[in-house]
Amino acid sequence: MHIKFPSKVDNVLRYLKLKFLPKTLFFRTMLLIFIPLIVVQVVSIIAFFDGSWGRVGKRLSANLTSEMSFIMELTDKSSKNVADIKKLAAKNFDLDYSFYSNKQKHNVINKASRNNKLVTGFLEESLRSTFPDAVTNIYMGEDGRDLMVLIDRPNGLYEFKTSSKNIFSSSIFGFVLWMIGTSVLLFLVAVLFLRIQVRSIAELAQVAEDFGKGIDNKDFKPYGSSEVRKAAIAFIKMKERINRQISERTQMLAGVSHDLRTPLTRMKLQSSMMPDGQDKTDFLNDISEMEKMLDGYLAFVSGEGGETASFVDMNEMILSILNKFRNTQALIRYSTNDQVSAIQGREQALKRALTNVISNAFRYGKTIAVKLESNNNKLEVTIDDDGPGIPEDKREEVFKAFVRLEESRNKETGGVGLGLSIAKDVITSHGGRIELFDSPMGGLRVLVSIPL
Numbered sequence: 001m002h003i004k005f006p007s008k009v010d011n012v013l014r015y016l017k018l019k020f021l022p023k024t025l026f027f028r029t030m031l032l033i034f035i036p037l038i039v040v041q042v043v044s045i046i047a048f049f050d051g052s053w054g055r056v057g058k059r060l061s062a063n064l065t066s067e068m069s070f071i072m073e074l075t076d077k078s079s080k081n082v083a084d085i086k087k088l089a090a091k092n093f094d095l096d097y098s099f100y101s102n103k104q105k106h107n108v109i110n111k112a113s114r115n116n117k118l119v120t121g122f123l124e125e126s127l128r129s130t131f132p133d134a135v136t137n138i139y140m141g142e143d144g145r146d147l148m149v150l151i152d153r154p155n156g157l158y159e160f161k162t163s164s165k166n167i168f169s170s171s172i173f174g175f176v177l178w179m180i181g182t183s184v185l186l187f188l189v190a191v192l193f194l195r196i197q198v199r200s201i202a203e204l205a206q207v208a209e210d211f212g213k214g215i216d217n218k219d220f221k222p223y224g225s226s227e228v229r230k231a232a233i234a235f236i237k238m239k240e241r242i243n244r245q246i247s248e249r250t251q252m253l254a255g256v257s258h259d260l261r262t263p264l265t266r267m268k269l270q271s272s273m274m275p276d277g278q279d280k281t282d283f284l285n286d287i288s289e290m291e292k293m294l295d296g297y298l299a300f301v302s303g304e305g306g307e308t309a310s311f312v313d314m315n316e317m318i319l320s321i322l323n324k325f326r327n328t329q330a331l332i333r334y335s336t337n338d339q340v341s342a343i344q345g346r347e348q349a350l351k352r353a354l355t356n357v358i359s360n361a362f363r364y365g366k367t368i369a370v371k372l373e374s375n376n377n378k379l380e381v382t383i384d385d386d387g388p389g390i391p392e393d394k395r396e397e398v399f400k401a402f403v404r405l406e407e408s409r410n411k412e413t414g415g416v417g418l419g420l421s422i423a424k425d426v427i428t429s430h431g432g433r434i435e436l437f438d439s440p441m442g443g444l445r446v447l448v449s450i451p452l
Contacts, residue, residue: 026198033190041179057122060167065126067093075099096161123167200224204232215309311342321355325362333369340374345430353426356419357446361385365443378449387443395436399424
């Protein structure tokens with residue numbers, strides 16, 4: 001089997017794609033519109049210059065050169081009638097014409113500005129081809145409207161003044177402005193249209209993310225393109241099915257809880273009639289553990305589905321949890337960031353999750369350090385202890401329901417193996433993560449991160 005490895009070119013292209021390609025749908029779509037638009041404009045302008053602009057410029061320059069040549073021929077044949085020739089040039093060709101003999105031409109003072117190649121480029125070529133034996137110079141007026149042409153021949157100097165419109169077509173500027181104007185208008189229309197389309201997708205994504213955090217946005221209504229509306233309608237139906245399943249499960253578990261507690265209550269009454277002894281003590285302990293397991297199981301599977309989301313001050317919540325353990329002999333260290341803002345979530349569910357994690361630290365450690373800070377748009381709660389910790393190969397397993405590490409727990413000191421499972425379920429439902437690491441204090445570090 002032949003295996004194709006990526007070449008350096010593929011790696012470079014992949015790097016450029018990740019580096020320069022916009023991340024959002026809005027800018028990617030604008031790029032698809034903007035690049036072809038620019039290419040079309042550039043090609044159109046180049047084609048205009050090479051086609052219409054070149055032909056018109058050459059034709060106008062050739063006409064003006066022919067008119068000058070005609071005036072010069074009349075002057076050569078009848079140098080005594082220069083005044084009449086001037087009138088003829090002004091009347092028929094819009095040319096201000098003057099002729100200077102070789103003795104007079106040195107007194108001609110030129111006060112015109114430099115030549116403008118954009119205007120006079122075609123005229124220069126026409127003059128060179130028509131008067132190869134003459135020295136020609138072209139000057140522009142200060143305002144760019146007047147044009148002066150000097151043709152120095154052996155018999156004298158010919159001076160022509162005319163308007164630059166006779167060799168320059170201003171339609172190029174109108175064409176360019178029209179192209180730029182229509183492009184800007186098309187760009188603005190595309191921006192407004194795409195903002196509406198992208199906004200509907202962004203709102204759908206935000207509503208889906210909020211639903212994952214337990215926030216039910218009931219004001220959301222599908223809008224936008226038909227595909228986006230279909231996706232939004234499908235999401236709303238999915239949300240309703242999930243809520244209905246959660247409600248049915250909670251009602252079923254409430255019934256199971258009621259049915260199971262009734263025989264447990266009868267067993268407690270029956271045990272009270274038993275004579276004191278080891279058998280009675282063991283029997284009561286079994287009943288107590290069954291109740292504890294039942295409460296833990298119901299707390300795990302029912303969660304806090306009925307609780308509405310609100311803004312929760314995490315600093316106050318952590319302080320209230322730590323205050324419950326002030327009477328213990330463990331050393332407590334707590335540090336917070338004053339800039340940490342409140343998050344939106346289910347307060348009781350978050351309090352239960354953090355209580356489970358912090359109580360584990362107090363159960364197995366003598367020194368506990370809790371830190372609250374914000375990092376990269378996330379709120380992070382770090383709980384360190386100096387207890388025995390959890391082996392690295394067991395850290396994923398402890399999040400499973402009813403898993404207990406016997407080397408660190410027993411029935412008297414531990415629960416039923418649902419504390420971390422409940423904590424992970426709650427944190428995940430808020431769009432966050434809970435991870436286990438080795439603590440610098442020698443025990444276990446629990447890192448809880450929730451997006452702000």
